[in-house]
Amino acid sequence: MDKTSTGDPGDNIADRYLDMLSGQRKLSDNTVENYRRDLEQLAELAGKTALISLSSADIRRFISQLHAGGLSPRSLGRKLSAWRGLFQWLVEESVIDTNPAEDIHAPKKDKPLPKALAVDDAVRLVSADSGREHVSEAGKISALCDHAMFELLYSSGLRVSELTGLDIHSVRQSGYTSTGWIDLNEKEVTVTGKGSKTRIVPVGDAAVAAIEKWLAVRDRFTRPDTNQNDTYALFLNSRGHRMSARLVQLRIKDHARRLGLPVNVHPHILRHSFASHILQSSGDLRAVQEMLGHASIASTQVYTALDFQHLAKVYDSAHPRARAGKKGNS
Numbered sequence: 001m002d003k004t005s006t007g008d009p010g011d012n013i014a015d016r017y018l019d020m021l022s023g024q025r026k027l028s029d030n031t032v033e034n035y036r037r038d039l040e041q042l043a044e045l046a047g048k049t050a051l052i053s054l055s056s057a058d059i060r061r062f063i064s065q066l067h068a069g070g071l072s073p074r075s076l077g078r079k080l081s082a083w084r085g086l087f088q089w090l091v092e093e094s095v096i097d098t099n100p101a102e103d104i105h106a107p108k109k110d111k112p113l114p115k116a117l118a119v120d121d122a123v124r125l126v127s128a129d130s131g132r133e134h135v136s137e138a139g140k141i142s143a144l145c146d147h148a149m150f151e152l153l154y155s156s157g158l159r160v161s162e163l164t165g166l167d168i169h170s171v172r173q174s175g176y177t178s179t180g181w182i183d184l185n186e187k188e189v190t191v192t193g194k195g196s197k198t199r200i201v202p203v204g205d206a207a208v209a210a211i212e213k214w215l216a217v218r219d220r221f222t223r224p225d226t227n228q229n230d231t232y233a234l235f236l237n238s239r240g241h242r243m244s245a246r247l248v249q250l251r252i253k254d255h256a257r258r259l260g261l262p263v264n265v266h267p268h269i270l271r272h273s274f275a276s277h278i279l280q281s282s283g284d285l286r287a288v289q290e291m292l293g294h295a296s297i298a299s300t301q302v303y304t305a306l307d308f309q310h311l312a313k314v315y316d317s318a319h320p321r322a323r324a325g326k327k328g329n330s
Contacts, residue, residue, distance in 0.1 A: 013051055013095075014039045017086050038082035052090065056100045059083065067107055077106035115269055116276040119320055121261055125252075126150040126270070126321070127206065128259060138238050141217050146251050148207070148214035149235055149243070152189070153252075153267055155207035155321050157274035157292050160245045160267035162191040167232040168215070176228040184208055193293040201291050202315040204322040278318045291315070 018036055021027045027035075045062040046054055063076055071079075084101040091099050117125065126147075135143070153163055166189060167181040180191040187203045203211075211234075222231075223240035233242035249266055256265035263269070275292055316322045 013090070014043065014086070017089055020089065034078075035082045035085075038079045039086060041079065042083050042086075051086070052096050054100050056104060059101045059104050063104065063106065073107045080104060080106055115263065116272040117261075117263070117265070117269060119277055122154055122270065122273045122277065123320060124259060125256060125261060125265065126154045138220075141220055142238060144210075144214045144217055145221075145235055145243070146255060148210040149248060150252060150255070150270070151207035151210040151321065152203065153270040154274055155204040155319070156189055156201040157271050157278075158189070158191060158201070159193065159271060160248050162193060163267070164233075164235065164243050164245050164248060165191070166234040168218075168234050169232070171228075171232050176232070178232065182211065182234055184211065191293070197293060199290070199293045202322070204315075204319055206321040274319070277320055278315070287315075 014036070017039070018032055021035060022029075022032050042062070043051065045065065046058070049058070059080075063080065066076055066079070067073075080101060084099060084104075087096065087099040087101050090096045116122075129143070149163060152158065153160070162180055165180045167178040169178075169183070170181045170190070171178045180189065182189045182203070184203075187205075187208055188200050189203055190198060190200050192198050214235075218236060221236040221238060221240050226240050230236070230240060230242050235243035237243055237247060245267075252265055252267055252270075256263075271292070278287075278291075
């Protein structure tokens, strides 16, 4: 590893550092060997440049080269750790003044793509009866509530917290203000998502019809002594309380199990399915992210220029449950 020399042919930096790791820090032979390979690669990348002359820009360039060559973020992080350790030791030995790898980090791990249902499975999940027979009257009412919730999750790509936070209409009064509500006349929901950002999302005809059926029997679950939070809730449990996110999760999982769907279904899968199916049909990423309320700070500047009429047009033309008469809406 002569490329690691400070200039004196007998003064091999990497070997001295590795000897220190083995002798003073008592690292195992396998660990030291891994360090050796990482430092050898650093020397190869440096070429004729001595290691003590490398800059932060050089280290960034090396990491970019390795990343472009297909090296995983985990492997890059390991190499950076080895390089950072060497340079820190050189700083402590007063060979160099600063550690060129100190503030450089490996690229973040690529997140796995979210799972989404096939269109046929999604439509079946939100529209089909799960096969429960001979249920009580309360069970039948709960089934209507479930149907409305599942249709709305898929129809509008809501987070489960946004779904359970919906009121039957906008309420502003002393002691209580709605954070989300539905407007069936306009076929839209207003929700407050992450970062307390409010957005308006279209609601398809299939979801509107399911919600109307639920609202026709919702009063049977109301209680005269409920608090304001429960009084205005769009979705209620059998005790008259606002539906909880946990209960939605349990109900949709049980519903999917009864239908024999091959995946572990949870509410967020319907959100992923909503986004995936809209994108497959329209290719309009900006509109989808606007409807999801899932934009970064930089992308928000782009999405705020989109008006709601454009979003509604994309939705109506692309979502498989937007129009009751469309194929697959049975």
